[in-house]
Amino acid sequence: MGSGKKSFLTSGQKRKIRNNMTGYAFILPNLIGYTVFVFIPVVFSFVLSVMSWDGSQRPMQFVGLENFADIFGDRIFRGALLHTISYALMTVLPTLVLALLLAVLLNSKLRWVAIFRTAFYFPYIASIVAVGAVWNMLFQPDMGPINEILRFLGMENPPRWVVDKDWAMVSVSIVSIWKYMGYYMIVYLAALQGISNSLYEAASIDGAKGWQKLWYITVPMLTPTTFFVLIMLTIQCFKVFDLVYVMTGGGPGNATKTLVNYIYEKAFTSWEFGPASAAAIILFAIVLVITLIQFRGEKKWSKDL
């Protein structure tokens, strides 16, 4: 093609060089930024995890796996790992089930569906600081509206929510479910719209009732989406920070300290970059395992189709 110009040196090689240059020119702005601000830090975090360093002028020292031994010997880290896992266990399934339920309800032919959809989706776009502040007040143990309603309903000693170490994580989990189910509802809605109507029609001819269609067509057809949502939610739970930080600050005691809270505190309040990075690598390992499970699942479903 040579863009119409005829030069003496027109050859395959020269065109190749020019094609290469054009290609690099297009990706370069992003590639440079991405290399500096993402690739290098990712590699650097592995390096830091086997070093001892406080960020000062003193040089780093290689300490091998000592950082990992340190954090696993640290009661607070083991607690953080456990709290994060229990948070994920409490949050993932309710969010998933409620999101699916809302999506199925909204997928029926109703008027004002858009208004309901907006209402359910709205908590997702509201900022965590504002949402955390209002829920903290709703959860206020002595005078808050939630406990007042519970007392009105006859519960004599309602839970003390965010100030009780046994209930604090539950409170965070409730807010998280409330905030994120609208997002996954939209994911489910998109998947529901992809299910062919002919399946339902065939089932109707065979005399299937509404709930039978739901259980024998909708739910199985949504399995790949459910798997995807499950993976996304689990990863999201392991990364939780903001909600905990604004609602409980990791307390009471260390009852709601999560993995990322631990990384944050180690790095930015006690300036121990080594242990912080070791904890970050543990987070990475967890997310990696979940992602690998996702890859296997995706392969399975793409084979089935």
Add this chain to the structure above:
Amino acid sequence: MRTKRKAVKIILYVLLTCLAVIMLVPFYWMVISSLKLNKDVFSIPMKWWPETLHPENYSVIWKKLPLVTFFLNTLKLTVCTTVIQLCTSCFAAYGFTKCRFKGRDTIFLMYVTTIAVPWQVYMVPQFILVSKMGLNDSHIGLILMQAFSAFGVFLIRQFYISIPDELCEAARIDGLNEFGIFRKIVFPLGKPAMATLTIFTFTNVWNDFMGPLIYLKTKELKTVQLGIRMFISQYGADYAWIMAASVCSLIPIVIVFLSCQRFFVEGVAASGIKG
């Protein structure tokens, strides 16, 4: 049959309305508390509608909190990050889909691999790096650290793949150079994907808390989220003021959300299904 269907419909409406009310009650409570006196926020029995409204709470927090500065800071961060991300992502996506060059697939594989690495894993070394550049506690540092995303490149690339190569081929024969093809053909066709990415980045940066928390220390540089957080820790017991500040922080995103709702929903569907 018809009456039964009607009954089902009514039950559905009632159910959905109840659920919607439950979802939105916290926001109602936020607004109503922002109009009470500080001491009346937790009154027993609880008042769902106060007798007297106190809109002056809003002028009080306006005086106590440099909200305008916070808003302008957040706006600056959001706009700069979004624009840089859009431009570089579109360029890179064009390179990855419509140009042939050595190492293209290897580089793209590197991008895809790092999508799976959560930011929380490398935020510490990233902070060290940005600090060494002398950009700690500055807006530039915060903008640069989140302006280059593999997700953006990936999203736009998925869209550019669906643009037929014949279209570019034809333009090449007509004598357009690569940049011309990008600017005149591919870029305009990619608008839907750009809208998705814009909304995604905009909400993320606007609502971001951890990034500014780590990077911004000077009060004059803080974002709305950080500012409100600071206000909450200073005036912990002035509940009505806290709620008024929270309402203020929500207004811009509500306006953007209600006016571009379609893109929000399409964005979730687009980024969600592919994974």
